[in-house]
Amino acid sequence: MITAIKTKMRILFVCMCLSLFTTQVKAQWTVWDPSNFTQSIVNTSKQIVQTSSTAQTMISNFKEVQKVYNQGREYYDALKAVNNLVKDAKKVQKTILMVGDITDIYVNSFQKMMSDPNFSIEELNAIADGYGKLLEHSNDVLNELKGVVNISTLSLSDKDRMDVVNHCYDSMLEYRNLVKYYTNKNIGISYLRAKKKGETARVNALYGNPDARYW
Numbered sequence: 001m002i003t004a005i006k007t008k009m010r011i012l013f014v015c016m017c018l019s020l021f022t023t024q025v026k027a028q029w030t031v032w033d034p035s036n037f038t039q040s041i042v043n044t045s046k047q048i049v050q051t052s053s054t055a056q057t058m059i060s061n062f063k064e065v066q067k068v069y070n071q072g073r074e075y076y077d078a079l080k081a082v083n084n085l086v087k088d089a090k091k092v093q094k095t096i097l098m099v100g101d102i103t104d105i106y107v108n109s110f111q112k113m114m115s116d117p118n119f120s121i122e123e124l125n126a127i128a129d130g131y132g133k134l135l136e137h138s139n140d141v142l143n144e145l146k147g148v149v150n151i152s153t154l155s156l157s158d159k160d161r162m163d164v165v166n167h168c169y170d171s172m173l174e175y176r177n178l179v180k181y182y183t184n185k186n187i188g189i190s191y192l193r194a195k196k197k198g199e200t201a202r203v204n205a206l207y208g209n210p211d212a213r214y215w
Contacts (some may be wrong), residue, residue: 045132076100118190138142
């Protein structure tokens with residue numbers, strides 16, 4: 001019962017965040033700030049690059065990334081459950097949810113890569129650094145979106161706000177696609193190395209059967 005009440009309260013906060021762009025709108029960023037969540041992921045990812053010199057330290061550092069990621073999943077699950085939004089607010093919702101998609105791809109894929117012997121520690125550090133930079137750019141977009149949701153920007157016209165929202169949506173979509181592409185290309189390297197060693201079955205079991213997206 002208590003859990004159900006808490007869930008309803010979280011969804012209410014999300015609704016407050018997304019009830020935007022009506023006449024004389026009064027908007028504010030949600031109490032749980034998704035840009036802070038993303039920045040925490042970025043910061044913990046940087047720790048991997050800066051301090052991981054062995055497989056054990058990398059696993060230990062990555063657990064911190066997973067910890068932050070798990071803290072945000074409940075928010076994104078609640079956000080996905082919000083329906084019947086007006087068109088403009090729906091676009092804000094989709095933009096924020098794409099940040100969740102990006103972190104999902106990173107956390108789930110990199111966890112598999114850490115158990116893949118086809119990558120060295122140095123290569124894994126470079127891959128983590130790449131993810132961190134893509135997440136950081138995504139967070140810049142999220143902060144831009146936050147600017148038009150914040151009450152201090154209500155002097156903007158509806159058209160100005162929607163121009164920013166549309167730009168943020170398009171930019172976030174591009175970054176999500178880049179993260180997918182970056183992930184698939186790295187996995188493709190493992191497939192090629194496994195093929196040379198005759199170990200494709202093991203890699204297939206780790207990532208799934210290969211297809212054209214990895215090449």
